Amino acid sequence: MLSAELSTTLQDIAQTLGLESDQGKALSQFLAKGFPTSKWEEWKYTSLKDFNGIDRNWFPKGNSNLPVSADWAELIIRSSDAYLSIDKASSNDGIEVLSFDEFVQKCPEFQMIWANKNPILDQNSLYDLNVALCPQHTVIWIKKDVEIAQAILHQYQVNSTEKASSVQSRLLIYVEEGAKASLIEQQTSTGSADILSNFVQEIFVSKGAQFTYLKDQDFQQGVSHIDHTFIYQAEGSQVDTFTFSLNASLIRNNLHFYIDGPQVVSNLNGLYVPGENQLMDSHTVVDHRMPHAESNELYKGVLMGNATGVFNGKIFVRQDAQKTNAFQSCRNVLASTRATMNTKPQLEIWADDVKCSHGTTTGQLNEEALFYMRSRGISLAAARTLLLLAFVQEVINKVEHPVLRESLTEKIIAKIQQSVDLSN
Amino acid sequence: MLSIKNLHASIGEKEILRGIDLEVKAGEVHAIMGPNGSGKSTLASVLAGREDYEVTEGTVQFLGKDLLDLAPEARAAEGIFLAFQYPVEIPGVSTTNFLKSAVNEIRKYRGEDPMDAVQFLKMFKEKMAYVNIDQSLLSRALNEGFSGGEKKRNEIFQMAVLDPKLAILDETDSGLDIDALRIVAEGVNKLKSPNNATIVVTHYQRLLDYIVPDYVHVLYKGRIVKSGTKELALELEERGYDWIKSEVD
Numbered sequence: 001m002l003s004a005e006l007s008t009t010l011q012d013i014a015q016t017l018g019l020e021s022d023q024g025k026a027l028s029q030f031l032a033k034g035f036p037t038s039k040w041e042e043w044k045y046t047s048l049k050d051f052n053g054i055d056r057n058w059f060p061k062g063n064s065n066l067p068v069s070a071d072w073a074e075l076i077i078r079s080s081d082a083y084l085s086i087d088k089a090s091s092n093d094g095i096e097v098l099s100f101d102e103f104v105q106k107c108p109e110f111q112m113i114w115a116n117k118n119p120i121l122d123q124n125s126l127y128d129l130n131v132a133l134c135p136q137h138t139v140i141w142i143k144k145d146v147e148i149a150q151a152i153l154h155q156y157q158v159n160s161t162e163k164a165s166s167v168q169s170r171l172l173i174y175v176e177e178g179a180k181a182s183l184i185e186q187q188t189s190t191g192s193a194d195i196l197s198n199f200v201q202e203i204f205v206s207k208g209a210q211f212t213y214l215k216d217q218d219f220q221q222g223v224s225h226i227d228h229t230f231i232y233q234a235e236g237s238q239v240d241t242f243t244f245s246l247n248a249s250l251i252r253n254n255l256h257f258y259i260d261g262p263q264v265v266s267n268l269n270g271l272y273v274p275g276e277n278q279l280m281d282s283h284t285v286v287d288h289r290m291p292h293a294e295s296n297e298l299y300k301g302v303l304m305g306n307a308t309g310v311f312n313g314k315i316f317v318r319q320d321a322q323k324t325n326a327f328q329s330c331r332n333v334l335a336s337t338r339a340t341m342n343t344k345p346q347l348e349i350w351a352d353d354v355k356c357s358h359g360t361t362t363g364q365l366n367e368e369a370l371f372y373m374r375s376r377g378i379s380l381a382a383a384r385t386l387l388l389l390a391f392v393q394e395v396i397n398k399v400e401h402p403v404l405r406e407s408l409t410e411k412i413i414a415k416i417q418q419s420v421d422l423s424n
Numbered sequence: 425m426l427s428i429k430n431l432h433a434s435i436g437e438k439e440i441l442r443g444i445d446l447e448v449k450a451g452e453v454h455a456i457m458g459p460n461g462s463g464k465s466t467l468a469s470v471l472a473g474r475e476d477y478e479v480t481e482g483t484v485q486f487l488g489k490d491l492l493d494l495a496p497e498a499r500a501a502e503g504i505f506l507a508f509q510y511p512v513e514i515p516g517v518s519t520t521n522f523l524k525s526a527v528n529e530i531r532k533y534r535g536e537d538p539m540d541a542v543q544f545l546k547m548f549k550e551k552m553a554y555v556n557i558d559q560s561l562l563s564r565a566l567n568e569g570f571s572g573g574e575k576k577r578n579e580i581f582q583m584a585v586l587d588p589k590l591a592i593l594d595e596t597d598s599g600l601d602i603d604a605l606r607i608v609a610e611g612v613n614k615l616k617s618p619n620n621a622t623i624v625v626t627h628y629q630r631l632l633d634y635i636v637p638d639y640v641h642v643l644y645k646g647r648i649v650k651s652g653t654k655e656l657a658l659e660l661e662e663r664g665y666d667w668i669k670s671e672v673d
């Protein structure tokens with residue numbers, strides 16, 4: 001439950017927003033629930049109980065009580081040699097970045113899609129908080145049949161103030177029929193103050209479109225990042241997600257796939273490497289609603305120091321989703337005796353003609369393998385690093401972009417090496 | 425080169441080596457034979473530095489150093505090589521990457537400069553000829569899905585690359601057909617020189633037709649109960665281990 005003080009502050013904000021407005025209503029819903037604690041089934045290992053007592057700067061860049069739109073949501077889209085700049089892209093009309101209001105004016109047919117989208121499962125209180133405090137989506141609109149060869153770079157950066165603050169951002173991506181694009185999102189922070197970063201993404205991938213979405217989550221210690229990604233896939237589309245969780249005090253990723261058409265392919269890849277005083281929680285849902293679709297999920301974790309990891313993977317195969325192939329695998333290495341990992345695969349199948357499999361493992365590095373390597377002259381630290389690197393490489397190698405593959409590998413090796421050296 | 429004196433080792437409460445004495449000089453080949461469970465692999469593991477075993481008594485000197493004081497990786501750098509009875513799978517690490525790490529770590533230990541990719545390529549090519557091993561095997565994850573023969577051949581390839589002063593081959597013959605056995609033995613023979621020594625651990629005398637030992641020792645219940653020349657191996661082949669057991673028990 002929220003503390004009395006925080007409750008009063010947020011009630012005042014709700015008044016200002018208008019109790020009957022969508023935002024005001026969302027805030028009232030949040031007020032009724034508060035931040036999730038370990039008593040919430042889906043937040044068992046990721047309690048945000050302390051947040052219920054922290055008054056934050058709820059509008060870090062606004063100077064009134066009224067939230068302003070995307071300019072403080074820190075959506076920065078920059079160009080870089082290795083990636084496509086949005087300016088360059090918009091000049092060929094294949095892609096636009098605009099506000100939600102502008103977008104629905106220019107693309108009225110989207111209103112129908114928006115109105116008819118499947119209801120969000122597990123609508124947790126943080127989603128309400130986001131709706132309340134972030135009135136405007138930023139939209140990335142990828143036009144029909146456009147193929148964007150280079151990856152689009154999205155820099156999601158949260159900035160600290162001296163006080164605890166909360167950054168609420170929302171991104172909508174609309175990939176039109178037959179389009180093909182990939183988005184690389186670098187999630188970072190500046191400074192090391194206590195920041196609650198609450199980021200909602202809604203992604204609509206139309207018929208026959210292909211979309212790759214890669215997140216590189218590398219925050220400063222002090223940041224708690226809650227990520228909600230909802231992906232709606234229409235017939236014959238393919239979506240590949242890559243979630244690399246490198247650093248933050250706390251990362252909670254909610255990734256939901258709605259398979260809304262037949263012949264859909266969904267590939268979910270994840271790698272988390274939490275270290276000392278870090279918690280990383282991956283909650284995924286693959287909701288097979290239509291037949292002849294395929295989902296492949298591969299999540300891996302290396303847990304160092306006193307880190308905590310959580311994996312909860314739900315696969316739903318609805319009655320209409322015959323001929324579904326759904327695979328899930330989650331493998332973890334505890335690279336320290338003080339680290340813990342909690343895994344929970346959850347399959348619910350209502351259709352009868354389906355192929356599903358899942359497996360989760362959590363273990364330590366093989367002592368036999370370590371001795372074998374040492375007997376060849378490889379030091380214990382190097383042997384550990386080599387084994388862990390080989391372990392994470394399976395996920396990294398699936399990244400197509402070579403520059404990115406290299407930079408991820410380097411960052412992850414550095415982190416593993418540091419922790420391995422410390423444990424000697 | 426190697427001098428083992430009154431070596432006792434146990435695992436948990438169980439004493440497995442119960443006073444081993446052994447002297448190995450440069451240029452020599454020693455065979456250690458003995459029935460299953462007599463402690464042959466344990467001796468090999470203790471020499472390589474496996475930490476599961478506790479040495480309770482005795483000393484091991486290797487080229488003037490106290491071997492028991494060194495970590496396994498330091499022993500390797502000093503020139504000890506153990507070809508495992510059961511080579512371990514190293515998922516996701518190819519033989520070549522594995523050996524590059526090993527060679528350069530050993531060079532670092534010895535204060536030498538690391539080798540570069542070109543030098544490695546040349547060296548690997550040269551050593552591949554020793555055991556007639558295929559490049560494709562070397563780029564696969566080490567020992568993962570290898571056949572018994574491939575594993576043993578790979579062990580000898582690693583030995584060729586690391587060029588040890590003392591090689592200990594633990595049942596390198598087991599699970600090999602006669603052709604594979606010959607290839608492995610030829611590899612070992614090519615690597616032999618007046619400056620290095622080999623300890624061949626085996627259960628049968630078959631391997632000793634190919635790798636001819638200077639000395640043969642029989643290990644039984646954690647002790648060397650008989651030593652002799654290669655004729656002893658032939659006698660064991662003929663008479664089995666029972667006569668030795670009855671002499672000792």
Ligand SMILES: Nc1ncnc2c1ncn2[C@@H]1O[C@H](COP(=O)(O)OP(=O)(O)O)[C@@H](O)[C@H]1O
Nearest residue numbers: 435440458459460461462463464465466467476
């Ligand atoms: N890790 C272990 N734990 C318990 N006993 C062991 C272990 N390793 C070996 N032993 C025991 O030690 C004895 C010697 O084993 P080993 O050295 O493997 O014999 P050999 O190689 O001569 O067949 C056997 O009785 C075996 O059961």
Ligand SMILES: [Mg+2]
Nearest residue numbers: 464465509595
């Ligand atoms: Mg043995």
